[in-house]
Amino acid sequence: MTDLICNGVLDGGRRLPSICQLAGDLRLALAPSRSHTEIEAAGLIESSQPAGTRVPDGAPVIASIGHRSNN
Known part of the structure; x- marks a missing residue:
């Protein structure tokens, strides 16, 4: 679902199940x-x-969810 939102397949206002x-x-x-x-x-x-x-x-476009940097 994240990829679909970030790539614009599921756009703003789209109702989800x-x-x-x-x-x-x-x-x-x-x-x-x-x-x-x-x-x-x-x-x-x-x-x-x-x-x-x-x-x-205006959902944000992000690289990944839950990825934590060790920096």
Whole structure:
């Protein structure tokens, strides 16, 4: 999902599937994943009631999520 947002495939305002739907589609446990939390913290997605999860307008383009430098 990060690559799709950063490369402009999923553009600002695009509504994304709910966590429940995404977990079901990917056959994963329902608990929100660490990846989803990191993507939201990076500003690539935003979640709200009742609008759901969306790619915000002006989502930042970043090289990677969760990559930590040892510097």
